[in-house]
Each structure stands twice: as structure tokens, then as C-alpha cells.
Amino acid sequence: MAHFGEDSTGLILLTDVSATAADVETTLSYPASPRLILPVSGATEQVAIGGWMITLEGHVISESITPTFATGLAAVFAIYYIFNLQYQHEAACTLEFIQRRFIGINPERGTKAKGSKVVSKRTGVLVQKKSPVVNTHVATLLKNLADFEWNFV
Numbered sequence: 001m002a003h004f005g006e007d008s009t010g011l012i013l014l015t016d017v018s019a020t021a022a023d024v025e026t027t028l029s030y031p032a033s034p035r036l037i038l039p040v041s042g043a044t045e046q047v048a049i050g051g052w053m054i055t056l057e058g059h060v061i062s063e064s065i066t067p068t069f070a071t072g073l074a075a076v077f078a079i080y081y082i083f084n085l086q087y088q089h090e091a092a093c094t095l096e097f098i099q100r101r102f103i104g105i106n107p108e109r110g111t112k113a114k115g116s117k118v119v120s121k122r123t124g125v126l127v128q129k130k131s132p133v134v135n136t137h138v139a140t141l142l143k144n145l146a147d148f149e150w151n152f153v
Contacts, residue, residue: 001091001094003141004093004094004097004137004138006090006091006092006093006094007090009090010088010089010090010091010094011035011036011076011090011091011094011095012035012036012037012038013028013030013035013036013037013038013055014037014038014039014040015028015037015038015039015040015053016039016040017039017040017041018039019039021053021060021063024037024053024055024060025058025059025060029058030055030058031058031088032056032057032058033056033085033087033088034054034055034056034076034079034080034085035054035055035076036052036053036054036072036073036075036076037052037053037054037055037060038052038069038072039051039052051063051064051067052064052067052069052071052072052075054072054075054076054079056079056083061079062075062079073098077095077098077099077103080095092135093135093137093138096135096138097138097141097142100138100142101142101145
């Protein structure tokens, strides 16, 4: 996320290790888009391996079955594709990179990232801006990684 200049709270939120799903829903307010909630212990903010939760529209909709970060991240991606959601602006580049590089979903056209709204030059009305085929930051990183891999073959 740091490579794209995105804040980690756009995808991952932290809570107390002893918090239950009910505690999380009542004590904190969450955005509508999916977030992975990781339990942390103490002031050191060391992520506990004990589990994860996923929140959607302010409610905890899933808790961990297996206590690994990779499983939690896979579950977040499943939520995006099951409910046909667009990636939130706060983590769009990171999510698109993970989708294309690690999950292998590589459409030539389109993206799940939201386009921004701009004023049309022709009509003067607020319209949805068309997004490029692939985010330029994501495409550059993917290209650099591919070039790096070929240097060792």
C-alpha cells in the first residue's frame, strides 16, 4: 500500500484482540466498503495470528475459520466478487495490483476501481470519469516486476 501512497486503513482495520464481532459492531463505525479487521494485542500493535473479521456496510459479516492473513485477504476478495462491488478509492491500486499479480484476474479492459466524477467539458454536467484500461501505477509496477523476473532466467 505504501508503494501506491495509500493508507492501510483503506483495506485493513485493527481492533483489540479480545473484541468479539458484537463488540466491533457496537463500538466502532465502519465504512460501507469491505474491510479486513485484524486483532492486535497491547500497545505494541503486534498482529495476533488468532483470526480476522470482515466488515461490510458497517456490520461484521464473516469471522475467521482459519487464522491466517492470506485467508482473510482471500475472503475480502471473495466479498468483492460475490457482491460485484467496486474497489474503494482508498485502496484501489493495491487491490487491483493484488488482483492482477497474485490472483491472476487480468482483464484487458475495465477495472473494479471507481472512476472519479468530473465536470463534462461539453455539457457542463457532473459525469463519471472513464478510467484507463489499467491503472498506470499498477501497470508500471507489474511491468517492473516482470522485467525483474526475466533478469534471473
